[in-house]
Amino acid sequence: xxxxxxxxxxxxxxxxxxxxxxxxxxxxxxxxxxxxxxxxxxxxxxxxxxxxxxxxxxxxxxxxxxxxxxxxxxxxxxxxxxxxxxxxxxxxxxxxxxxxxxxxxxxxxxxxxxxxxxxxxxxxxxxxxxxxxxxxxxxxxxxxxxxxxxxxxxxxxxxxxxxxxxxxxxxxxxxxxxxxxxxxxxxxxxxxxxxxxxxxxxxxxxxxxxxxxxxxxxxxxxxxxxxxxxxx
Amino acid sequence: xxxxxxxxxxxxxxxxxxxxxxxxxxxxxxxxxxxxxxxxxxxxxxxxxxxxxxxxxxxxxxxxxxxxxxxxxxxxxxxxxxxxxxxxxxxxxxxxxxxxxxxxxxxxxxxxxxxxxxxxxx
Numbered sequence: 001x002x003x004x005x006x007x008x009x010x011x012x013x014x015x016x017x018x019x020x021x022x023x024x025x026x027x028x029x030x031x032x033x034x035x036x037x038x039x040x041x042x043x044x045x046x047x048x049x050x051x052x053x054x055x056x057x058x059x060x061x062x063x064x065x066x067x068x069x070x071x072x073x074x075x076x077x078x079x080x081x082x083x084x085x086x087x088x089x090x091x092x093x094x095x096x097x098x099x100x101x102x103x104x105x106x107x108x109x110x111x112x113x114x115x116x117x118x119x120x121x122x123x124x125x126x127x128x129x130x131x132x133x134x135x136x137x138x139x140x141x142x143x144x145x146x147x148x149x150x151x152x153x154x155x156x157x158x159x160x161x162x163x164x165x166x167x168x169x170x171x172x173x174x175x176x177x178x179x180x181x182x183x184x185x186x187x188x189x190x191x192x193x194x195x196x197x198x199x200x201x202x203x204x205x206x207x208x209x210x211x212x213x214x215x216x217x218x219x220x221x222x223x224x225x226x227x228x229x230x231x232x
Numbered sequence: 233x234x235x236x237x238x239x240x241x242x243x244x245x246x247x248x249x250x251x252x253x254x255x256x257x258x259x260x261x262x263x264x265x266x267x268x269x270x271x272x273x274x275x276x277x278x279x280x281x282x283x284x285x286x287x288x289x290x291x292x293x294x295x296x297x298x299x300x301x302x303x304x305x306x307x308x309x310x311x312x313x314x315x316x317x318x319x320x321x322x323x324x325x326x327x328x329x330x331x332x333x334x335x336x337x338x339x340x341x342x343x344x345x346x347x348x349x350x351x352x353x354x
Contacts, residue, residue, distance in 0.1 A: 032279055164277065172274055192243060193279045212242040212282070221239035 002065050004029050004148050004179045005050060010059040012045050012203075019045040021203035022059070029147070030176045032193055034222075035183040037200040038230050043183040044081060045203075047152050051078050063148060074103070077146035081153050083133060087126040091119060091136055098140050110143035113169060131158040138166055142173045149180040155189060167193050188223040197222055199229060233259060235276040243278055247286035250276075255295055255306055256317045266296065266304040 003026040012020040020042045027033055035043050048054040049061050052068035063072040085094055091114065099105040114121055117135055125133060134157050141149065151170075155163045163186075171193055174180050184190060191197075191211055199207040206229060214222050233254060237246050254260045266272065266287075273283040287304065290296040294312060298304050307313065332342050 030281070032281075167277060168274055171277070171280060172270065188239070191239075192237060192277055195279055195281050212244055215240065215242045219240055223239065 001028065003027055003062075004064055005181070006060075006062045006065075007046070008060040008062070010046075010049065010061050011057045012042075012049060012054060013057045018203050020049070020056075023200075023203070023205055025198065025205065025208075027179060027181065027196075029179050031195045032170070032174065032180045033182070034187070034190060034194040034197045035181055035200065036185065036187055036197055036222075036226060037183075038185060041200045042203040043200065044152055046200075047078070047150050047181070047183055050150055051076065075147040077102075077141045077144040077149045079138060079141040079149075079151040079154055081156075083137060085125055085133075085137065088124065090122055090124050092121040094125070094136070094140065095121070095143075098143070102144050104145040106143050106145060109173070110139055113139045113143070117165065131162055134158055135162060135166070138169065142169055145178075147178050149174065149178065151180065151182045153184055154182060155184060155186055160189075163189055187226050188221065191222040194222070199226065201230065233257070235278075237276070237278070244282050244286045244289070247276065247278065247283060248289050251286065251290060252295065252316065252320070255313060256320065260306050262306055262310050262313060263308040264306050265302070266306065268303065 005025070005027040007023045007025040010020055010023045010025075011018070023042075023046070035046065037043050045054065046061075049056055050063060050068055051073070061068065063076060066072050089097070095107055095110050098110075099107045111121065114136075117132075117139075119128075119132060119136065125136070128136065134154075138151075138154055141151070149170075154170075155166055158166065167190060170180060170182075182190060182194070194211050196208065196210050197214070198205060211222055214220075214225055218225055220228075233250070235247075235250060237243060251260070260266065267275070269284050269287065270280050272287075273280040276283065287296055291298055291304075293316075294309070295307050295316065296304055297307055329339075329342060337345070
């Protein structure tokens with residue numbers, strides 16, 4: 001089976017800084033994968049390369065066998081680390097906007113999730129708290145029926161209760177044919193829902209494994225192993 | 233019984249143990265239908281693939297039966313459930329005795345102590 005995401009000797013330099021320093025990686029379909037690394041390790045750069053917001057200095061990144069571009073954006077649902085939605089729009093307007101823009105957008109699903117979170121679709125974005133804005137954004141991203149979800153720090157700004165809801169949203173919306181890649185450094189909160197983990201440091205992969213393998217072989221949680229590998 | 237997952241052991245083995253306990257305690261009675269993998273995963277807040285793996289192992293053991301069209305049920309073989317229950321009890325007791333012996337108790341002392349505490353609990 002063709003990997004949904006593949007990196008071949010992928011490199012990205014910013015001046016003399018090697019943000020991504022030669023990564024080889026294959027991610028299969030139907031997995032929830034944690035892209036884990038300390039601040040500045042290259043997580044966001046990889047995700048931006050996958051969305052063609054950046055172009056590689058050398059090497060290749062392929063989505064479902066294709067270079068990132070218009071075609072791959074149809075099958076990739078991306079949650080950036082920063083919000084890009086227009087503040088003056090209401091949630092409802094944004095949902096209409098998304099459903100015009102993406103053919104795989106499921107409005108019914110979006111309204112359903114809003115209801116469960118007690119968010120009023122008529123509310124303007126500018127009137128929402130930071131945490132609620134993040135929730136709306138995640139709802140929009142997860143309401144697409146994409147093959148690959150790229151979530152950059154989806155739980156950074158929300159309280160622990162909302163974190164649980166967000167993780168639940170991810171579990172209940174992903175299906176066997178899609179892959180979710182979550183970049184984060186909040187490992188203990190998400191390791192229960194991950195299949196695989198990728199540890200990256202200084203733009204290089206230091207470890208790839210499954211969560212249960214790590215626990216089996218090392219007798220410790222992914223969080224504990226992370227603290228050990230990345231000890232300052 | 234709520235799901236309680238520790239962070240230092242594989243998740244799927246913990247799921248197996250906890251589903252076993254739910255079966256032995258009667259929370260999932262013999263022949264009962266199990267919720268879907270997705271619902272169970274959501275309830276335990278774990279990855280559906282991990283829940284699937286745990287259920288497959290229970291299927292291999294024979295405690296859970298998969299039907300082609302109507303999902304999964306708990307086995308109706310009450311003898312098997314009883315047997316698993318005894319196995320679990322034996323393991324628990326062996327662990328307990330090991331600890332007691334480590335503390336320096338003789339077999340006879342352990343028995344007397346158990347009898348005494350059971351008496352007091354009445």
